[in-house]
Amino acid sequence: MSLHSSSRPSSPERSAPPPLPASFEREDLHEQGGPPARVVLLTGPSGSGKSSLAACSGLPVLTLDDFYKEGTDPTLPQLPDGGGADWDSPLSWDAEAAVAAIEALCRTGRADVPVYDIATSARVGAAGLDLGGAPLFLAEGVFAADVLARCRAAGLLADALCLRGRPSTTFRRRLARDLREGRKAAPYLVRRGLRLMRAERSIVARLTALGAHPCAKPEALARISAARATHADAVGAAARS
Secondary structure (H helix, E strand, O other), X not given: OOOXXXXXXXXXXXXXXXXXXXXXXXXXXOXXXXXXXXXXEEEXXXXXXXXXXXXXXXXXEEEHHHHEOOOOOOOOOEOOOOOOEOOOOHHHEOHHHHHHHHHHHHHHOEEEEEEEEOOOOEEEEEXXXXXXXXXXXXXXXXXXXXXXXXXXXXXXXXXXXXXXXXXXXXXXXXXHHHHHHOOOXXXXXXXXXXXXXXXXXXXXXXXHHOOOEEEOHHHHHHHHHHHHHHHHHHHHHHHHO
């Protein structure tokens, strides 16, 4: 599992923010009298710093790890060595429900989302997420890039980012977090961490092949700031037209 952390989203001073991707368009920014929101998808290997970046972005955050399937779901993929469910496979995650929540937030500004407990591999409740009128929000999780094409096709995408760094740093950060939060038994976390460290470059390659822009935290924050500014300008222009 992204065996996930939840933090909640100001950005450092920076100059000349990078240009936004072609997927960000200024048309269709108002729907039935009000501008819809757009989503910035934030992905990267487990432990790459997605939640901490989201917390300092200043944007509302949809935690995509809450859309994992439950441990009793018969469709869960299994590890080839018989070590249990493969929580690092996109098939362990409910992409349909995640896309539905993203679309609801973009179209209406609100969505009901599950609350997932990683330690028990179960959904333990539900919560309402309200954007409070914000025209941009983050959706962060290890499988965010797996819904990138659908968000782009639906006209919901502002940007898509993939955090990357040194695999050894990611390993230490992930293991410390997972042990601190008691996500799984320590031997499992160590085995999984070593496996993910060895696979990290291929994980990043897969996510970038799906369309996410690979970058470190400073560039990610700069692109998020650029998306906010561009979207605010576009919403203002739509309101005046």
